[in-house]
Amino acid sequence: MFYGFFRFFGTGYTVHCFYESYKKDVDVNDYYIDPKKANKERILGLFFLHDALSKPQIAELTGFSLPTINGHMKDLENMGMIGPGELMDSSGGRPAISYRLLPRSKLALGAEIRKDFVKICLCDLKGEVVKLWNIGIEYKNEKAYSAKLNSLLKEAISTCGYPLDNILGIGVAIQGVVNKAGTEIIFSKILDTSELDLEIIKKDISIPVRLCHDVKTAALAELWHNRKISNGIYIAMSEHLGGSLIKSRCIEHGRSGYAGSWDHVTFSNKGKLCYCGKRGCIDTYCNFETLFEGESIPDFFFKLREEKSKEYKVRWSKYLSTIAFGLYQAWLILERRIILGGELAMWLNPEDVAFVENEIINRSTFTCRPGFVIKANVEHHACAIGAALPYLADEIPEPVRPIEGWSTYCKPEIIEY
Ligand SMILES: [Zn+2]
DSSP: OHHHHHHHHOSSOEEEOOSTTOOSEEEGGGTOOOHHHHHHHHHHHHHHHOSOEEHHHHHHHHOOOHHHHHHHHHHHHHTTSEEEEEEOOOSSSSOOEEEEEOGGGSEEEEEEEOSSOEEEEEEETTSOEEEEEEEOOOOOSSHHHHHHHHHHHHHHHHHSSSOGGGEEEEEEEESSEEOTTSSOEEEOTTTTOTTOOHHHHTTTOOSOEEEEEHHHHHHHHHHHHOTTOSSEEEEEESSSEEEEEEETTEEEOTTTSOTTOGGGOBSOTTSOBOTTSOBSBHHHHHSHHHHOSSOOHHHHHIIIIISOOHHHHHHHHHHHHHHHHHHHHHHHHHOOEEEEESTTGGGOOHHHHHHHHHHHHHHOSSOOOSOOEEEOSOOSSHHHHHHHHHHHHTTSOGGGOSSOOHHHHTSOOOOOO
């Protein structure tokens, strides 16, 4: 009612609010919703839910008049967001023209930095990979590496075949925790990133560039492509383990950004030395160096699945069992869905997922309803894809937006201590 009053009368006046709790001036435009803009967004939103729509179908779905629809559709066409497609089937009369979303009207780049390669991917408004570059380049902790990365990103922009105006920004995902603003690395021990310099990485690039934590971007990619997840624990089963917390379809950071770092849960303070400097972290039991004994991932799974090697079965069961043991601790505290992602996600079969879940259920103090452990939907390039997606989210009408943009991601946590 209070906001409704301002929406009705609000035309840009600054109103001093009489409520005791509001000690500052409130701009009524903060609450004003432009009905024309809202209607246009409603029409645009439909194109994220339907492959093709005719104007009469939009009229049926929205209740808007055809002249209103014509005006908004013209605007959306001029913006390059939608375009005409084929004629629709007609049950009599003149067939209507269908319109489609043009997902490549807006694009964003995501880059993943690893020890021996850089992966860059260009994503469209549907979160699909339009182009992918896999560049074999060894990470070196020196300024020259940042300069090389800068030239790789510029090359990707100039050779992708799309104008710079269509590209919204670049997210650079690293194996380390960064601050929420994406300007600083606050923890990175897999790769020494003390010389990695965002100012050099973004030099002469006129679109926004930011840093991000790779396991958090992988979780963002999963959220985008799996609408069933509201709250979850995303884990990356990769060269090193990683974890990310999902709360109300957003990434939960904690006070500094360390929330979800399940990979350093301690199993034994006398265990093997972890790259983080402490002993006995779960990562030391479940990283690739421990699981694989020199063989490649495809070789391991060939011996496991095709040759049905007992030795490999024992190693695999031990790995999954240890993962489940660690996940039980997380589940006990958070009791939410567990998503198994990372490089091994594509190799998981339903029996593996059920094995992890059963291990948790058998250990559990409480009765748990099965079906809470799932395999990630995004099996490839999740870190790089997720680094691009928040730029695109801002272009999508709120009701159909798969994830929130960087601005929401960057909001400070409410700290109670
Ligand atoms: Zn550790």
